[in-house]
Amino acid sequence: MSASRRRSLAGALTLVSALALSACSDDGGGGSGADAGTVTMMVPLFGTAPDPKGEIHQAVEKLAGKKLAITWTPNAEYNEKTNVVLASDSIPDVMVIQDNKSPSFVQAAKAGAFWDLTDKLDKYPNLRPKSEQAWINAKTDGRNYGIYRVRPLLRSAIILRKDWLDKLGLKPPQTTDELYEIAKAFTERDPDGNGKKDTYGLILPKWPGVSFAASSPYNAIDVWFGAPNNYGTRDGKLVPEFDVPEFWEAQKYIKRFIDEGLVNADWATLDTAKWNDPFVQGKGGIIIDVNVRAGQLFDELKELDAETYDSKVAMAGNLSRPDGQKFSLPFTGYNGIVAVSKQRVRTDEQLDDVLRTLDKLASKEGSILLNNGIEGRNFRVENGYAVKIDDQDPGMKVVNNDVEYAFIQLGTTSSVGVAGDAYEWMRPSQAEQDWLKQRDELMNLDLQTAVHDPSLPVISQTAVERGATLNPIPTDARIKYLAGELTEEQFRAEIKRWYDSGGTQILTELQDGISKIGG
Amino acid sequence: MATDLAPPEAKAAPGHTPGRVPIRTALLRYRWLYLMLVPGLVYFALFKYLPMYGLTIAFQDFVPFLGYSGSPWVGLKHFEALFTGPDFGRLLFNTLFLALLTAVFVFPAPIVVALLLNELRVGVYKRFVQSLIYIPHFLSWTIVFSLTYLLFSVDFGLVAGWIHGLTGGARVDYLAQPDWFRPLVILQLLWKTSGWGTIIYLAALASVDPNLYEAARMDGAGRWRQFWHVTLPAIRPTIVVMAILTSGNLLDQSFEQIWLLTNSLNRSVADVFDTFVYYVGVQQGGYSYATAVGLFKGVAGVILIFGCNWLAKRLGQRGLF
Numbered sequence: 155m156s157a158s159r160r161r162s163l164a165g166a167l168t169l170v171s172a173l174a175l176s177a178c179s180d181d182g183g184g185g186s187g188a189d190a191g192t193v194t195m196m197v198p199l200f201g202t203a204p205d206p207k208g209e210i211h212q213a214v215e216k217l218a219g220k221k222l223a224i225t226w227t228p229n230a231e232y233n234e235k236t237n238v239v240l241a242s243d244s245i246p247d248v249m250v251i252q253d254n255k256s257p258s259f260v261q262a263a264k265a266g267a268f269w270d271l272t273d274k275l276d277k278y279p280n281l282r283p284k285s286e287q288a289w290i291n292a293k294t295d296g297r298n299y300g301i302y303r304v305r306p307l308l309r310s311a312i313i314l315r316k317d318w319l320d321k322l323g324l325k326p327p328q329t330t331d332e333l334y335e336i337a338k339a340f341t342e343r344d345p346d347g348n349g350k351k352d353t354y355g356l357i358l359p360k361w362p363g364v365s366f367a368a369s370s371p372y373n374a375i376d377v378w379f380g381a382p383n384n385y386g387t388r389d390g391k392l393v394p395e396f397d398v399p400e401f402w403e404a405q406k407y408i409k410r411f412i413d414e415g416l417v418n419a420d421w422a423t424l425d426t427a428k429w430n431d432p433f434v435q436g437k438g439g440i441i442i443d444v445n446v447r448a449g450q451l452f453d454e455l456k457e458l459d460a461e462t463y464d465s466k467v468a469m470a471g472n473l474s475r476p477d478g479q480k481f482s483l484p485f486t487g488y489n490g491i492v493a494v495s496k497q498r499v500r501t502d503e504q505l506d507d508v509l510r511t512l513d514k515l516a517s518k519e520g521s522i523l524l525n526n527g528i529e530g531r532n533f534r535v536e537n538g539y540a541v542k543i544d545d546q547d548p549g550m551k552v553v554n555n556d557v558e559y560a561f562i563q564l565g566t567t568s569s570v571g572v573a574g575d576a577y578e579w580m581r582p583s584q585a586e587q588d589w590l591k592q593r594d595e596l597m598n599l600d601l602q603t604a605v606h607d608p609s610l611p612v613i614s615q616t617a618v619e620r621g622a623t624l625n626p627i628p629t630d631a632r633i634k635y636l637a638g639e640l641t642e643e644q645f646r647a648e649i650k651r652w653y654d655s656g657g658t659q660i661l662t663e664l665q666d667g668i669s670k671i672g673g
Numbered sequence: 674m675a676t677d678l679a680p681p682e683a684k685a686a687p688g689h690t691p692g693r694v695p696i697r698t699a700l701l702r703y704r705w706l707y708l709m710l711v712p713g714l715v716y717f718a719l720f721k722y723l724p725m726y727g728l729t730i731a732f733q734d735f736v737p738f739l740g741y742s743g744s745p746w747v748g749l750k751h752f753e754a755l756f757t758g759p760d761f762g763r764l765l766f767n768t769l770f771l772a773l774l775t776a777v778f779v780f781p782a783p784i785v786v787a788l789l790l791n792e793l794r795v796g797v798y799k800r801f802v803q804s805l806i807y808i809p810h811f812l813s814w815t816i817v818f819s820l821t822y823l824l825f826s827v828d829f830g831l832v833a834g835w836i837h838g839l840t841g842g843a844r845v846d847y848l849a850q851p852d853w854f855r856p857l858v859i860l861q862l863l864w865k866t867s868g869w870g871t872i873i874y875l876a877a878l879a880s881v882d883p884n885l886y887e888a889a890r891m892d893g894a895g896r897w898r899q900f901w902h903v904t905l906p907a908i909r910p911t912i913v914v915m916a917i918l919t920s921g922n923l924l925d926q927s928f929e930q931i932w933l934l935t936n937s938l939n940r941s942v943a944d945v946f947d948t949f950v951y952y953v954g955v956q957q958g959g960y961s962y963a964t965a966v967g968l969f970k971g972v973a974g975v976i977l978i979f980g981c982n983w984l985a986k987r988l989g990q991r992g993l994f
Contacts, residue, residue: 193858234955257958315841361937364952420828423848423939483863622953623760626940633937635850655759 191219193511194246194387199226201559210556213528214564217520218511235556237332238665240267245495246509250303250563252490253295255619263299266495269505272298278509280516280567291609296671300491301512301566304574307487308597308604310374311445316468318345318353318439326470329409331380333440333473339417340439357438358421358428364626367400367607369397369485371442372408372632377605378406378473384607392608393655394666396628397649402642403475409636422633429453444485444570444613445469445593452586459580471596472603484604492566505580512566519574521568525576527557533577539576612667616659624660627652710761721851731965735894751965760949768945772923774855779862780919784869784912788904790871791878792896803875814929818860821934849938877902877911891946913990921978922968946970 193601204224227235232252239245240262240438249268251259262268275281281301283289292302311527312333314326319336322343339345345353361370367384373395373661377383385392395401396434411417418424418438432438434454441447445518448469455463461510472482491617492512499505514520521612526533526540532553533540544550568574581587617624631648634640702706726741730750733744755761786806793799810816824832827846837844837884885903894902928947946966954963963989982992 190773206682237737243741258960261958263738265736267738346956364940418828419844420846420848422846423822423826423936424981426824518843618957619959621957622949622959623758626937629939630937637938639938 189298190507192220192223193248193508194409195222195224196246196250197224197226197353197560198232198252200229200563200564204425204556204560209531209553210523210527210561211521213516214462214561217523220511220667236671239287243497245497247495247498248512249493249495251300251493252489253294253490254300254493255613259611260294263294266496266590268299269499270297270299271301272621275301278647280513281509282647284567285487286317287606291486291610292438292491293330293671295613296611296667298491300493302488302491303566303569304572305487305489305569306485306571306597306640307435308482308484308601309446309571310472310485310600311442311448311501311593311596312442312470313431313433313441313443313451313472314468314470315345315439315466316437317462319468321347326468327473329468330473334407337411337440338414341416345439346436353436354418355416355436355439356442357415357429357432359426361426362421362426363364365627366625366629367374369483374442374472374483375399375408377481379407379475380481383483383605385609386605386650387608392661392668394661396632397545405635409608412636413638418543422637435459435622445596448589448593449586452589454541462581467585467589469589469592469596472600480603481605482600482603484601484606486610489570491667492564515564516567521565521574521576524561524565525568525573532557535577536580540575541580564584608668609664612664614660614663614667615655616663620656622651624656627655680840681766697728728964728968729966730961733961735961737960747961751962752969753967755965760944763941764944764946764949768924768926771855771858771926771945774859776919776923778859779866782863782867783884784874787871787874787878788900789877791904803871808868808869809865810869812865814927814933816874817865817930818933821857821861848934849936851939851942854939854942855936857934858930862927873915874908874911877908882906910991913985914993917978917985917993919983920981921974923977924974
């Protein structure tokens with residue numbers, strides 16, 4: 155009973171009280187003005203918090219030429235903690251903002267809590283944006299309130315059971331039609347050779363959240379068929395992904411998979427955390443997701459059977475549609491930003507000081523330190539790849555934890571999934587090394603046909619205010635249509651309802667915002 | 674906010690008629706008791722009443738960075754948006770319907786179980802069963818959901834398979850069908866809460882004077898008669914108090930439970946105030962709107978608890994306050 159009672163307040167009130175308490179307690183201690191020798195930071199943490207006296211922390215301080223007072227905050231609660239900190243008056247000098255489109259950050263930034271860095275980074279060779287697209291994507295309502303933390307600009311890929319393909323004499327797909335044929339063969343031609351018809355092609359999970367454009371397998375297929383990525387321009391007008399003829403082609407394509415039983419029966423309810431299971435257990439053979447998932451699958455299959463795992467994963471890039479045209483689903487190219495607080499860093503000189511520190515961390519030397527560690531201490535370089543030294547040693551485990559689960563989060567030019575100037579870690583098997591190479595090739599190839607989302611740098615106020623009502627409308631309607639609970643006419647009626655309940659307004663606001671920043 | 678309505682101090686001194694003893698003398702005489710009250714009072718003031726100040730943001734367009742004093746006041750804007758918005762009717766219906774089902778099926782369950790346990794003769798077996806049925810209470814909703822998934826999944830669900838074997842026809846996707854959403858919620862609640870809920874009733878049953886049973890037997894009452902005329906009247910006050918306390922929570926659905934069971938196909942029946950507040954407030958950052966929804970729910974809970982208390986008194990039972 156008391157648990158459910160607490161729950162009743164959980165949504166809003168506990169949050170509010172947390173804000174209230176933190177605001178109270180911070181009143182006394184809120185220092186003013188940055189201490190020239192120390193930079194305070196708030197950074198996400200994926201493991202145990204590094205000891206400030208530890209080797210890596212000391213090395214980073216030495217490189218930065220500053221003392222660093224870092225508040226390490228567990229990733230799972232990072233966004234909530236961010237909201238609390240934003241509400242207090244003790245924002246650290248430098249703060250990693252993971253969701254820089256969240257209403258609370260947008261409001262704080264517009265109210266002047268952070269430096270607008272849009273025109274300020276040219277002097278810093280390592281902070282200057284390397285990718286124009288990621289720089290645009292990382293904008294918040296047209297301005298850059300921080301330095302983006304780089305991630306691959308394109309991660310979409312198809313991962314297939316290689317042993318099944320080999321057994322049936324098939325090749326990884328290039329076109330949507332080939333993917334369909336493979337899924338059909340995986341379902342009907344007994345790819346595991348056990349004499350039973352107990353396999354299927356595509357593994358689809360229940361996609362978490364209710365936003366329509368969420369880099370889901372559905373979004374990937376929409377884009378392959380030529381629909382916009384979230385929003386796009388048709389005849390000079392901004393239209394949503396779900397209201398173009400190509401979108402309907404894509405829906406019919408997906409529906410065929412479901413109607414013919416080429417997907418898992420629980421496709422509407424399967425938890426994304428269990429997405430790999432059918433693949434590893436040999437029930438389903440195709441996953442449309444991010445390319446790094448192949449690495450996970452290698453690891454999981456290896457646990458099951460270390461002998462043959464390397465012959466079980468194949469990867470393909472984005473597909474071309476039946477008429478031969480190809481469109482690819484890109485990602486945003488960044489994961490959150492590193493923002494500088496205006497509250498404590500007050501003058502341009504102080505800002506310059508902080509940015510020079512961050513510039514050092516983004517250099518080649520800094521990248522290697524934050525991503526790999528200390529060469530000769532916890533890793534050595536072989537053929538251009540980093541190889542761990544003695545990684546079972548307890549002391550070394552601490553060093554590796556500090557790097558991989560903590561300081562890597564401070565990387566802006568190289569980080570998780572993008573080696574940049576740092577070293578890529580060596581993978582044990584030839585198949586995995588080939589896969590890494592293929593991953594980069596496919597990424598560069600597909601980037602040429604990437605369909606970018608023009609609405610990313612813009613914020614629609616209506617979408618913020620009425621998102622809870624509007625977002626589920628097209629998202630749920632699609633799933634219901636695919637499940638056969640809505641006809642195409644009913645689906646179209648739902649889309650009209652989206653327009654009428656505020657969708658039209660969202661489009662107008664986004665259109666205005668996009669033309670304002672000249673996109 | 675039903676929690677705040679009956680702080681222990683309200684009931685602390687009903688036995689001593691304050692009219693006769695001057696308050697000073699009473700304070701002096703029971704100073705240690707009053708002193709022991711202080712931590713409780715501080716707790717409620719600090720963690721229950723003080724945070725209520727935050728409710729003011731329901732009447733503001735709250736921007737965390739600007740704080741309570743800096744955010745603009747907007748009066749009842751968020752309440753208007755809630756009551757006239759397209760979601761309100763559906764949310765209210767879903768919440769109330771689930772509340773009704775909970776009141777009808779989940780509330781009596783521990784009473785029934787406790788009465789059944791009370792009739793058991795073998796003490797060891799009774800204690801064994803008791804311990805066993807407490808276990809689900811300690812499992813998180815995530816685990817309960819995983820179990821539900823294993824049992825009812827359309828792909829490999831155990832129970833789903835049995836039912837399919839018995840009835841034939843097409844396989845039913847219990848987890849995705851809107852019609853099956855509410856039964857699953859109630860089943861989960863029954864499984865998770867009814868065992869633990871028996872504790873309070875078993876305690877009440879244990880305090881029934883054995884002489885009453887003996888007297889009833891002397892008068893020739895059988896088991897059923899004893900149950901009807903001795904056991905039930907004895908635990909009736911407990912049932913009434915529990916009913917009043919529960920009424921304040923009727924509009925609270927277990928957030929995690931609902932959230933985990935929701936998917937695109939059953940959302941139309943699954944959306945309740947609690948999940949809506951989470952989505953609007955925590956995910957979308959609409960603090961003010963979410964607080965307005967939460968406040969509405971809190972007020973409704975208060976009305977329910979007072980209403981039930983009044984009703985209990987009207988029906989001749991001792992109320993809670």
